[in-house]
Amino acid sequence: MTEGDFEVLARKTEGFSGSDITICVSESPSLRFFFRNKHIMIDLGTGNNNKINWVMKDKQEFINIVETVYRGAKKGRSLVIAPKDYSTKYRY
Structure with missing residues (x-):
């Protein structure tokens, strides 16, 4: 610093x-999502569908995730698929 x-x-x-x-x-x-007092899980490809606990690349990446969660939650889903696969197999 x-x-x-x-x-x-x-x-x-x-x-x-x-x-x-x-x-x-x-x-x-850690970042967790709730919609109308209901925990919304997100499949990020990491095996942990409960939270995001890493630094995101930029604001747009965060916005994309929040929009995806919101659209799924609005449709009544308790698990949504992330707009990108965050598993380590795709990181170089």
């Missing part, structure tokens, strides 16, 4: 303990 990154982190985490900041920085966040 650069000095500027630390300054931004300090401004955005005012009142956080050192432990809180360590968790935010070192643990990857």
